[in-house]
Amino acid sequence: MLSADELTYHVEGCALNNRESQKILYSSFYGYAMAICDRYTNKQEDAVEILNDGFLKVFREIHHYQPAYADVVSSFKGWLRKIMVYTAIDHFRKYHKHRMVTQLDNVVYQVPAVHESAIDKISYEEIIRAIQELSPGYRTVLNLFVIEGLSHDEIAGQLGISTGTSKSNLSKARRQLQKILYKQNQIQVAKNAV
Amino acid sequence: MQSEEFDKKIIEAADHHHPAYDEQAWTKMEKLLELHLPLKKDDNRKILFLLLSFLLLGGGAWLFISKPWIQNTKTTQTIASVQQPVTNSSGQNMNPVHKDNTNKEATGENNKLINNNNSTIITGTGTHISSPVGSNIISHNPSANLLGDKNIYVTSGAGKKTSLKPKTLLRTDKNVPGVDIIKDQQDNKAIIPEKPNTNNAVADENTSDKNIQKKDDNTTTVINNINITADDKKNPVVTKDSPVKKNKPAGKKNNSFFFSLSTGPDISFLGSKDLGKTKLLAGVGLGYTFKDRVTLKTGFYTGRKVYTASPDEYHPPATFWNYYPYLENVNANCKVYEIPVLLSYNFGNSSKQHWFATTGLSSYLMKKETYTYSYKSIPTGPTLSRQFTLLDINKHYFSVLTLSAGYERAISPKISIMAEPYLKLPLTGIGYGKVKLNSGGILFSVGIKPFSSKKNQHTLPH
Numbered sequence: 001m002l003s004a005d006e007l008t009y010h011v012e013g014c015a016l017n018n019r020e021s022q023k024i025l026y027s028s029f030y031g032y033a034m035a036i037c038d039r040y041t042n043k044q045e046d047a048v049e050i051l052n053d054g055f056l057k058v059f060r061e062i063h064h065y066q067p068a069y070a071d072v073v074s075s076f077k078g079w080l081r082k083i084m085v086y087t088a089i090d091h092f093r094k095y096h097k098h099r100m101v102t103q104l105d106n107v108v109y110q111v112p113a114v115h116e117s118a119i120d121k122i123s124y125e126e127i128i129r130a131i132q133e134l135s136p137g138y139r140t141v142l143n144l145f146v147i148e149g150l151s152h153d154e155i156a157g158q159l160g161i162s163t164g165t166s167k168s169n170l171s172k173a174r175r176q177l178q179k180i181l182y183k184q185n186q187i188q189v190a191k192n193a194v
Numbered sequence: 195m196q197s198e199e200f201d202k203k204i205i206e207a208a209d210h211h212h213p214a215y216d217e218q219a220w221t222k223m224e225k226l227l228e229l230h231l232p233l234k235k236d237d238n239r240k241i242l243f244l245l246l247s248f249l250l251l252g253g254g255a256w257l258f259i260s261k262p263w264i265q266n267t268k269t270t271q272t273i274a275s276v277q278q279p280v281t282n283s284s285g286q287n288m289n290p291v292h293k294d295n296t297n298k299e300a301t302g303e304n305n306k307l308i309n310n311n312n313s314t315i316i317t318g319t320g321t322h323i324s325s326p327v328g329s330n331i332i333s334h335n336p337s338a339n340l341l342g343d344k345n346i347y348v349t350s351g352a353g354k355k356t357s358l359k360p361k362t363l364l365r366t367d368k369n370v371p372g373v374d375i376i377k378d379q380q381d382n383k384a385i386i387p388e389k390p391n392t393n394n395a396v397a398d399e400n401t402s403d404k405n406i407q408k409k410d411d412n413t414t415t416v417i418n419n420i421n422i423t424a425d426d427k428k429n430p431v432v433t434k435d436s437p438v439k440k441n442k443p444a445g446k447k448n449n450s451f452f453f454s455l456s457t458g459p460d461i462s463f464l465g466s467k468d469l470g471k472t473k474l475l476a477g478v479g480l481g482y483t484f485k486d487r488v489t490l491k492t493g494f495y496t497g498r499k500v501y502t503a504s505p506d507e508y509h510p511p512a513t514f515w516n517y518y519p520y521l522e523n524v525n526a527n528c529k530v531y532e533i534p535v536l537l538s539y540n541f542g543n544s545s546k547q548h549w550f551a552t553t554g555l556s557s558y559l560m561k562k563e564t565y566t567y568s569y570k571s572i573p574t575g576p577t578l579s580r581q582f583t584l585l586d587i588n589k590h591y592f593s594v595l596t597l598s599a600g601y602e603r604a605i606s607p608k609i610s611i612m613a614e615p616y617l618k619l620p621l622t623g624i625g626y627g628k629v630k631l632n633s634g635g636i637l638f639s640v641g642i643k644p645f646s647s648k649k650n651q652h653t654l655p656h
Binding site: 009012013015016017018019020022023026027030031032034035038039048051052053055056059060063064066122123124125127128131142146147174177178 | 208210222226
């Protein structure tokens with residue numbers, strides 16, 4: 001990871017459309033950005049597309065970038081993260097808009113209760129893979145609510161859906177994720193509570 | 195609760211997820227950047243610069259292969275070696291008969307004599323000219339007096355000398371064999387000195403010149419109306435000992451290719467303010483001279499531009515000022531590659547030395563730009579310093595006007611030295627800060643003309 005001075009230097013270089021600085025910035029934050037992007041898609045090429053579109057926005061707007069606080073690296077990461085999330089949302093709206101569920105389903109999944117020890121056995125990679133296997137709508141809402149910390153109102157505004165639909169999709173996303181993990185690890189969870 | 199723990203697990207999984215870098219992803223990113231954020235290119239100037247360089251190199255290569263100057267040299271030599279025939283008014287060939295057993299006395303560059311006898315002619319300056327009876331006096335320049343003397347003395351075989359009026363010595367007329375003819379310029383009479391009387395060989399030492407003259411007058415025979423044709427006067431006589439004089443054809447000019455090695459001090463400055471540091475400029479050049487007058491040249495030079503700019507003189511992109519709102523000054527240290535395309539005019543006709551004047555356009559390739567910014571984060575705060583480096587970013591094609599004049603001197607047929615003070619004025623802003631970067635200095639060069647020979651030394655390389 002780049003130091004604060006190096007980051008500042010290359011940000012200035014990117015503002016001048018310097019290819020060398022752009023590549024250094026890209027390679028340094030590739031892992032961080034890709035970790036965000038590939039949670040929104042189940043295909044590697046789609047994840048790369050979201051990543052590259054996001055970095056294109058970064059390079060276009062980097063001359064407007066101003067560090068929000070003293071920690072230059074964290075400030076830049078937060079700015080980068082926001083751009084990647086919005087790019088993922090744009091990607092979803094472009095390709096999966098019509099797959100959003102508009103109302104609550106009445107189907108209730110009967111799953112066993114989850115023991116703490118069982119959760120501990122689940123690896124991070126398994127969870128990420130399970131998230132990638134979710135339906136596009138569920139996956140997006142789950143990522144935005146659970147990981148990015150957006151509210152249902154904000155999610156509804158971003159995705160062009162109602163707040164109820166956002167809540168419904170989150171509920172279903174959790175259940176589906178648990179089902180996937182249950183199939184993988186035979187985990188029993190309680191009924192979903194909205 | 196369990197949902198919260200599950201969410202927490204999901205968050206932890208996301209935080210610990212770091213995919214490895216993929217170079218192929220950057221390749222796709224690069225294409226995207228080329229499409230949406232292409233690098234700035236100055237296509238027209240670059241194409242023109244490449245075309246000019248290609249033409250210059252191609253012309254040099256053609257000259258190197260064809261070597262047209264060598265054919266001209268051979269032709270000149272062939273012409274010079276042909277001996278011109280000499281005839282008198284009667285059409286007789288007056289080319290001298292060379293006698294190997296003759297005694298020769300050289301009297302100067304333009305005259306050679308074949309001496310077989312004792313009679314002598316001594317000029318006023320003391321030059322001894324033998325004019326023996328029965329021999330031929332041969333002049334290489336019959337239209338001129340021998341050595342341009344005013345007084346010519348004729349001495350007898352006894353050693354007595356007689357002063358004569360200025361005469362024009364001519365080739366002998368073979369119709370009167372064995373007789374030397376001296377033509378009097380004033381009355382167009384030819385005076386033929388008689389064969390000296392050996393009985394009177396011992397002359398009275400006390401005899402005055404007048405007496406000798408009078409005596410000579412009584413014994414001379416005057417021949418009137420000697421017809422001397424114009425052809426006799428004009429046709430030069432060439433002996434086997436005379437050097438082949440290779441005259442340069444009137445109006446012939448030479449073309450030549452050359453290359454040079456140069457170095458010298460270079461100083462940069464902005465406007466009329468403080469001068470920057472003096473740095474060394476060095477490089478190689480090559481060019482071609484047309485008709486000994488006009489020279490087209492180019493080259494490759496490297497040097498450093500060190501200067502200080504005030505905020506008013508510094509014109510970076512607008513976003514720069516977001517980072518340095520209270521800039522105090524900028525210290526620049528830039529490594530520059532310079533490629534000039536220059537036209538030069540040679541003054542003077544000397545083949546050894548001349549003055550010349552040059553003008554043209556140069557391209558600056560900013561290889562490395564290092565800027566040290568002195569600034570304040572707030573107006574009342576301390577002065578901070580930050581360094582910023584750019585590599586191979588800025589290129590300014592044909593953006594610098596070069597003016598110079600110099601002196602060149604040949605030290606050998608192929609090598610010359612020259613000194614050339616110059617001034618370089620930018621036509622656009624230079625570097626990241628788009629400053630008006632002026633430069634001045636003196637370039638000392640050694641010019642080498644690899645295809646030159648002594649015979650063709652007419653053009654100085656520079």
